[in-house]
Amino acid sequence: EAGVAQSPRYKIIEKRQSVAFWCNPISGHATLYWYQQILGQGPKLLIQFQNNGVVDDSQLPKDRFSAERLKGVDSTLKIQPAKLEDSAVYLCASSLGQALDTQYFGPGTRLTVL
Amino acid sequence: AQSVTQLDSHVSVSEGTPVLLRCNYSSSYSPSLFWYVQHPNKGLQLLLKYTSAATLVKGINGFEAEFKKSETSFHLTKPSAHMSDAAEYFCVVSDNNFNKFYFGSGTKLNVKP
Numbered sequence: 362e363a364g365v366a367q368s369p370r371y372k373i374i375e376k377r378q379s380v381a382f383w384c385n386p387i388s389g390h391a392t393l394y395w396y397q398q399i400l401g402q403g404p405k406l407l408i409q410f411q412n413n414g415v416v417d418d419s420q421l422p423k424d425r426f427s428a429e430r431l432k433g434v435d436s437t438l439k440i441q442p443a444k445l446e447d448s449a450v451y452l453c454a455s456s457l458g459q460a461l462d463t464q465y466f467g468p469g470t471r472l473t474v475l
Numbered sequence: 476a477q478s479v480t481q482l483d484s485h486v487s488v489s490e491g492t493p494v495l496l497r498c499n500y501s502s503s504y505s506p507s508l509f510w511y512v513q514h515p516n517k518g519l520q521l522l523l524k525y526t527s528a529a530t531l532v533k534g535i536n537g538f539e540a541e542f543k544k545s546e547t548s549f550h551l552t553k554p555s556a557h558m559s560d561a562a563e564y565f566c567v568v569s570d571n572n573f574n575k576f577y578f579g580s581g582t583k584l585n586v587k588p
Contacts, residue, residue, distance in 0.1 A: 365518070392574060403479075403565055403578030404519075417575060452519070462574050463509070466519040 363387065365467035367453050373473045379441040382470045384453030386434070390465075391458030392416075393430055395438050398450040398469070410436065411458060440472075448474045477502045477568045481579035489587045494538075494553040496582045498566035501547065507569040508549045509576075510540055514562045522564075525549065536560070561586045 366385040374380050386393050391412050396404035407426065409416040412433040421428070425444070430436040440447055450469040456462035482497040500506055510522040523534025530542040536559075540551045549566060566579040 394576075401580075403580050404576075405578070406575065409575065454519075456574060458574070463521050463524060464574075464576060465521075466511075468516075468518040 365453055365455055365465055367451075367467035367470055369470055370468060371471050371473075373475065374443055375475050376445055377442040379439065380443055380472060381437050381439045382451050382453075382472075384436045384438070384467060386436070386453070386455030387465055389457070390455035391433070392456045392462070393436050394454040394456075394464060395428055395436070396452040396454065398452055400449070404452055407438070443472075443474045445474050448472055477506065477570055477577045479566050479568050479577055479579035481564075481566050481582050483582050484580065485583045485585065487585040487587060488556045490558055491555050494551070494556045494560065494584065496551040496564050496566075496584065498540075498549045498551065498579060499547055500549060500566070500568045502568055508540075508542060509567040509569065510534065510538070510549075510551050511565045511567060512562050513565065513581075519565065522551070556584075556586045558586050558588065560584060 368383050393410045395407045398404040407421045408418040408428045410430040413430050428438045450471050452469045453467045454464040456464045478501045480499045508525045511519040512522050513519050522538050523532045525532045525542045533539045538553050563581045563583045565581050568577050
């Protein structure tokens with residue numbers, strides 16, 4: 362079974378630039394999550410999709426971050442404009458979408474903002 | 476509200492000795508609890524999970540954890556550490572209604588030869 366795919370694996374940009382990350386979840390998984398993991402901390406949920414609808418985006422900085430999951434499969438997370446404090450690993454995870462589900466994580470995208 | 480506290484940010488053991496990584500949780504109701512491992516430059520991998528069945532949960536690579544409601548703990552153990560166990564470990568509590576995960580801050584395990 363193929364896992365969660367993410368690209369790119371690494372990205373370096375300057376502050377105020379824009380960046381986008383892509384995620385392809387495990388086939389058949391209805392729920393998709395984006396997390397931000399700052400160095401030395403545990404992952405923090407940014408946004409949760411159920412199919413193509415948003416379940417929770419309470420911790421997404423909406424003035425600069427946006428995410429979409431068109432057609433309920435792939436998802437993109439965008440930052441525009443980036444700030445220095447956005448330097449982190451961005452993790453995508455997916456699950457079947459039922460209670461007590463295991464979340465399966467992709468390898469992450471490491472973003473460095475200079 | 477759900478939260479997790481991992482009591483040690485770093486743990487160092489010698490190869491072949493026991494491993495204990497401590498986790499305490501706070502939950503408004505009966506929680507689901509997970510342990511994930513993160514090796515450098517790799518994704519988070521599920522070690523084991525507790526979902527209100529047996530309180531002693533066995534996972535992959537010889538790890539196990541015991542759910543103790545009276546102590547609100549879910550400590551991770553392994554009888555004998557291997558060099559390949561060196562990684563960062565995260566304790567996670569889940570919101571059962573929406574499958575929302577709350578991560579601890581992580582414990583880095585160092586295994587000395």
